[in-house]
Amino acid sequence: MKRIYVNEEWCLGCHLCEYQCAFANSGMDDMVKALKGKTIHPRIKVEGDNKISFAVNCRHCSDARCVKGCISGALSRDKDGVVVIDTDKCVGCFTCILSCPYGAIMPSSDHSVVQKCQLCMDNASGEPACVKGCPNRAIVYEERI
């Protein structure tokens, strides 16, 4: 399946992926309207400084521990292999946060449920916004074997 991959060699630490993610998942059509004056809660997080940096988001593991451990069945792999969250079912127990070896699942902004990267399948971005918005191809969306 196509996944998002991050190559730290090319990450500039510009954090634009975080903003693109937050915008894509804001449901708004204007970035300024969506993000100005707000604290963002992106599903992708950049670690590091301007020397070494990289973004981390869901790896969409085929053997996903978060899915296996989910107590409500809110997390599942869809038919394309995307690990998706049904926030309607999620009760916010955070077992997935306990389980994810990459630290890629985080509480939603109000902490009532969790959020995670769903490859922008759940918004209007069309393709992963972080990939589109990365100025240096440090984040790519592709098939790897």
Place this chain on the structure above:
Amino acid sequence: MKYDYLIIGNSIAAVGCIEGIRENDNEGSICVVTDENYRVYGRPLISYYLWNKTTEKKMLSYRPDNFYKKNDVELMLGTRAEKINTEKKTVSLSGGSEIGYGKLLIAAGSSPFVPPMKGLDGVEKKFSFMTLDDAKALAEAIDKDSRVLIVGAGLIGLKCAEGISDRAGSLTVVDLANRILPSILDEKGSAIVRKHIERRGVKFYLNDSVAEFKDGTATLASGKKIDYDAVVIAVGVRPNTALAADAGGEVNRGIATDLKCATTIPDVYAAGDCAECLNSITGKSQVLALLPNAYMMGHAAGVNMSGGEELYDDAIPMNAIGFWGLHIITAGDYEGEAYVKREGIKYKKLVTADNNLRGFILIDDIERAGIYTRLVREKTPLDEIDFEAIKERPQEMAFSRAVRKDDLGGVK
């Protein structure tokens, strides 16, 4: 009637087993026998159900509606497995029928443990807190004025307290131990959480126990008296091992299994709360009555039952739990050198031993906790990572470049 795969119990381990089987075998017939009358649901959800964080309908959609159909599973509700006949490879069911199996999984779960307490039999409204029916019955029995006494300050008792906090008048918790959540928290952590819960109006009587229930009043060993309208017994659970024991299988606290989740009885496997598995930290077998463990063990059993091989060898104790918005994540055990960081309500304890992270406690500081879990589970040598950095906060940066490259660029 004979099924290639017969599963006793219809909880998470059963689902893991079904999904494990279907990874290898799309043809073999599967039957699930359960004495409950529900589709599968996550038992820990019952407190959220009571707290109106979820509904029965959502609870029962742990797997999609077509789950049994899609996986071609015969589901026999309200049917109890009474006996395993190992010679004939059949299971006798309540109602007298008998069905055969090729491979059998015992995922019978556990039962609430109710210690002998004086006067308990006379308590009209007394409940366990394990099943959806328990939760429904409890909800039915209490109202805004009810004084509820919960015996047991462990995970079940306290989640129950949270669950009914908006439905009951007052909540009192009694426990023999000197602290709450003793199975997952150290004293400091326990104190923090206790304070937080107490702020919600829950009263604790620790180092104490009920000496007698009588006429709506519980008299504690210390002599204190607590009036109640309903009692919840949540002192613990006991694995349901009788089926295996009667059939001659080895049983300790739980049903003994090997790394393939097989019992000592040929073609019989066990998983979930009824079974023991290897705690990869201590190297000892124990019952890990945790939902993720049930799934993974059931899954491994299913794979092995259907001709594949999956060793269940990386089980660790771990817990994610929250009370009124305060989130706690713990894993492993706490035998070793501790690094502790406390900042107000935030509490972090990392326990190291033999160049490994052996366990941790995180209270209100759970961000990316899975990275710590990973260190515990994978026994990552700490001198291969930047432990100082990761102590500060869980991060990929603490791993070597090569590990990061695989984490972020490899196919997972």
Place this chain on the structure above:
Amino acid sequence: MLRDYLYPEYEAVRNSDLCIGCRACERQCSNEVHRYDSDLGKMVSDSTNCVDCQRCVCLCPTHALKIVKSDHTFKLNANWTQEAITDVIRQAGTGAVLLSAMGNPKEYPVYWDKMLINASQVTNPSIDPLREPMETKTYLGKKSEEIQRDRNGNIIPETSPQLELETPIMFSAMSYGSISYNAHKSLATAAEELGILYNTGEGGLHEDFYQYGPNTIVQVASGRFGVHEDYLNAGAAIEIKMGQGAKPGIGGHLPGEKIVDDISKTRMIPEGTDAISPAPHHDIYSIEDLRQLVFSLKEASDYKKPVIVKIAAVHNVAAIASGIARSGADIIAIDGYRGGTGAAPKRIRDNVGIPIELALASVDQRLRDEGIRDEVSVVVGGSIRSSADVVKAIALGADAVYIATSALIAMGCHLCRSCQAGKCNWGIATQVPELVKRLNPADGKERLVNLVRAWTHEIKEMMGGMGINSIEALRGNRLMLRGIGLTNKELEILGIKHAGE
């Protein structure tokens, strides 16, 4: 000194209504123009160090930034322009030669823009490149040898070493050191994909890039940096750099701070030492010396590699080219005064040399007049800005063109002309690791490939319009050009008629 304060030439202007405070601009500006002011709770900019590289403008996700030319002015004076006054103030303050980079930006005529291309109407058909083969393959090298036949009268198809190009465009010399590893890698991989060549410049060849040898021209310049036998044999051709359009007559100077690690290894000089390329080759004081070097290099490479001699376009370029054509060189490269550089004294860049268009026209004609055009191929560079420039260059008589500034722009350069500062925000003209990594070679390569493919498509369109389906039929086909607004003398030098004739 306070009295020498010069108001910034360009100002970063932020639209606060649009700024979301993501701080990308701050993180991306190596000149520290932008920062977040926590007291004010917003982003602020100090344009003093802004070089107008456009990095922040491009990366701002809400397009809240623009760079404007400052309207700050000295008292207007047609003679004492702002630039003239500013330069004097600078030099009075420092006592130093003014440094600059990239090509001559002055308002001299651009002859490319004064030539127009022909197209077929009625009497012969234009050709649709989407329907018919349209050939741009070009071979560079000598074509003058006599035909040899075997005993059966069959032609023995042996030629002097030739360079095969899928399209008549090559990436001109830019050294590793003046540009980054990633820029070099972009050029090398793009050249490989395009079936063309790139040029090492005088900085040697990094060991990682030996694999692109068949698409590499290795340069031998006056400093002889990184030159050794393996190097000479690593590429497809060897170029002797006699001069550079941006700074004819002077050498080069890469400061010691840029001679780090791999660069020092590649150049074969100690870390931290200045890399000084002398103005002349000190073993070439005349044309006969050049001949010796040409043949030394041919000896060293077993006569398997064509030798290119690159010169700057200067006043008597035609005569010089004639000498080179007779020196044994296989290819002459001529670099016009608009050609770029990583660093050059500003006065030299802006005042020395001649336009490539005129140099090309006179060289091509001179070589034909002398009947030696077949002795050499002619490659021209020094501001080829578009496919139209390529078509015009070839119609004037070039076999192929060298592009460098266009290639840099493709990779991200916005011609801020501050290469000499080494803080290129686009990761091109810098050796600072955090900046170097801003150019992902996968991206750089793709953009270069896109550019050359796009140009090639356009070249084919224009050829098709002229009814020409192979690039060699365009070469020297000056009837396909007409001048516009040129004097008789200019037309005469260019060897073209005026539009309407």
Place this chain on the structure above:
Amino acid sequence: MLLREGENGNRIPAGCAISGIFSKSGTRINGKQIIDSISVMHDRSNGLGGGFAGYGIYPEYKNQYAFHVFYETNEAKEICERYLDRHFDVINLSKIPIRRIPEIKDEPLIWRYFVDPLRTRLAASQLDEKEYVVRCVNRINTKLDGCYVFSCGKNMGVFKAVGFPEDVGRFYRLNEYDGYCWTAHGRYPTNTPGWWGGAHPFAMLDYSIVHNGEISSYDANRRFIEMYGYKCNLLTDTEVITYITDYLLRKQKLSLEEMASVVAAPFWSTIDHMEEPEKSRLKFLRNKFSSLLITGPFSILLGFTGGMMALNDRLKLRSMVVGEKDDMVYIASEECAMRVIEPNLDTIWSPRGGEPVIVRLYDEAMEEIGGDE
């Protein structure tokens, strides 16, 4: 005054009709046949030029160079004849017989000389004989005002004028000539100089070219070929093609097929898929003579002693068909031009772009005409 080709440096593109007849057995064909053939393609010409080349028409002078010369004035003729006398042994000279007809006007003086190079001058020049003749002809054409040698081969002759080709044929009384090969040309120039010398065929020694097309590579070809001593005065395609032919065949000693694969080279993609040694050979030729690739539409008929070659541009942007009947070969822009003189062709086909069609006299016939090819 009418513009002359090449004056003011203006290049003249043209469209046209061509036709050729060849007898492989050397049967002498009457000139009327070629007139009949070209006349049916009247609409492809516009009356601004027509011409013919006949081979084997001067058997009695087959070893002499036959110069056909236009003179604008008698003075020019005198100057030219003095020049000829200095360089050649003139064996015979005469006016070329013409028939005055209203369709052909303003004719110049048209003379014919059968000449041998003066042995002494030739030896002194240290040139081979053909080069000597070419240089003399070039000298006359470029340096002697009002003189123009438009045919200078052995046992062949070019006849051309401003007018429709059928009129030109009648004007020159071609029914009085017989040859084993004829080519003809009707011109449709897109500019109107109407100068007799600018009509086709264009000839150099025994090479004659009739050409239909407009080559887009003209100036690339011209500027290259001029490096080798040719001077393109007329700025016509035919002129430059003739020089290329002369350069490749006579100076570079290429075969006709090799020449074809230079001027109408196969595409690189085609070459890439060829087998060795063909692949290397074609790559070599195309690369070495890259400036002689001719692009744009053309169909040409090259006449030479003992043979004829037809060639289309590689995209076949101009029509050209070939027909055969017994030993006769017909090549023309249109099929009708063949049918009118031979209704019962054995075969007829359309050569592919870049594929040369070469016909030669049978060996006995070749000996008969005394050709040296």
